[in-house]
Amino acid sequence: MELLDKLKILADAAKYDVSCSSSGSNKKNKKDGLGNSCYSGICHSWADDGRCISLLKILFTNHCIYDCTYCINRVSNAVPRATFTPDELVDITINFYKRNYIEGLFLSSAVLKNPNYTMELMLEAVRKLREQENFNGYIHLKAIPGADNYLIERAGKYVDRMSVNIEFPSERSLKLLAPQKERETIIRPMSFISSKIIEGIEDKRKYKKAFDFVPAGQTTQLIVGATPDNDANILRLSEALYKRFSLKRVYYSAYVPVSSHPNLPSISAPPLVREHRLYQADWLLRFYGFNAHELLNETHQNFDIDLDPKCDWALRNIHLFPVEVNYADYELLLRIPGVGVKSARRIIASRRFGSLDYADLNKLGVVLKRARYFITCKGRYYGGINMDVHSIKEQLLINAKNSRSLDSGEQVSLFSLYPDLLSTGDKLSSITGEL
């Protein structure tokens, strides 16, 4: 088969993976080597769907022995199949990189023959890139569930980031849609990688020359909307993953209907808004001091599609508001809709020079369109309406609708469009908008 045809098949099959992030690694080029990886992440192009292209995102093979219902590569599906050789993949990666098409490689795969066999082929490709070609660009490798630890350990010494897809929030869903995958084969490598990362950091402290194990950390991805799991299940899982395995990111991928099967929901379009809400909530977990239980619980199991999760939360906890911006501490400021990490810090900093006027808030980056209903400034309420849940919600919805029509609905799925360009607190707001 021609290389061009292979590339086409294997790129096509890889594109539903949402994570295109290439940041978090700051590797200096070794002398005579090829490439570096740049801390802020660089977009090299934008595909026709508007998503940033930063990495060569590709499958090693789409031949699969498994039959996961939601996946186009499942064994029972009639699609054209292809498999690279390690050398072919190395050649394409190097030549794309030298022409500045890409920041690096994001390599994933279906399961050819068995998990170890597949993992070995992938390992061979990344080993050649690093050792034979002296390639220092970014590599993100998806570990194959069920592959042995020693293979994962070896691969981890070559790559910047590793991930294992958790796929679904519950074991039941996994049984239903991916009957040959076991929860255990997913969790085990995750916990193995996370322990190796910690070990690596400690070794590094002791002897300078120690290997970096997956220096850009571990991530995972789960599919949203293919199963009856509710948002509360998903968010609780993410929270647990961040805590237990110190993951760098959980990516959410709206289910794209690829087949009809009695176990799958019949939907015509991927649930993008829901995906977006989950990303917003994920942000609240990681940077705003919320915990999953506050955002969703037994009585409130799913996010409101029309309101962002923070507004939604604030309306359910209206007794905490209004908050006086001149006195509230940092944690409380962060809970006000329309106040982000950056603006909360700025408020604290500028309060030292005297108390703030309402007009100052705008300059500090507060989004008054949302915040005004939840604050007082020098004791005065600027919402202009009754401070009750019903009136506020109505106003928020009107405001949201107005800004959407300006943007013709494009903010939807903003998160999957961005690479993980900025990963520290300070610059978050440029991605999220202040929540």
Next chain:
Amino acid sequence: MLYYFYDGSFDGLLTAIYQAYYRGETPSRIVAAGDFQESLLAEKVYIRTETEQSQRVYVSIQTKISRQALRNVFYVYLSELPDAGTWIYEYLRLGWKIGKEFDRMLSDGRVLRVHKISQRVNGERHRMMGLIRFRCLEGNIYYAPISPQYNIVGLVIPHFLDRFPGQNWIIHDVNRKIGVFYNGETWSLGDMDLENEIELSNGEKLYQSLWKEYFKSIAIKDRVNPKLQKRNLPVRYWRFLIEKGQ
């Protein structure tokens, strides 16, 4: 009204600023010679570039104001906007008066203007780090034509030195007719004009078609969104992108 003209170089601009101070004059505009529509009313002074003078201004910005201010000034200069010289002059006068804190005075138009333009230039610099496309020529030289809005070709050098230290490469701003040359050891920035057609190496077409194919395949058809694509990747950059070009 008093107008200063300089030769268009950065040293020329700094010399003009030195001269204004030295002569105790306050020109209302400082413009690059070629950039300006004649005005009958203005009194015109032509400044001859003196590197000794420009050097003193350079050092003074760095020490009396800040490195940050120096960077802003240089970036705004590279924007090549007709009023850049005047804006830089006004920005610096304020800087010398107040000191490095003045960069926080964003409510002052003189500061804000310079920051905004400097950010735009920096934005294009960052964008170009991704959008530059090399073609491998006969003789194993990687050649990238570009046509950026601002004069950023020099600003991307450190990035590519770090990334491709063992590769011969050229980045060519075809509109400004300047280029960066790197031969695996040293680099230089200078005039460049291509008279002959460039000759691609043997494998080049293959990798170009692989890249085009990849670009096509990676888009999710259900989510095609030309408006968003153009917002992220303005059409003016398409000319030299393999995946978007001819």
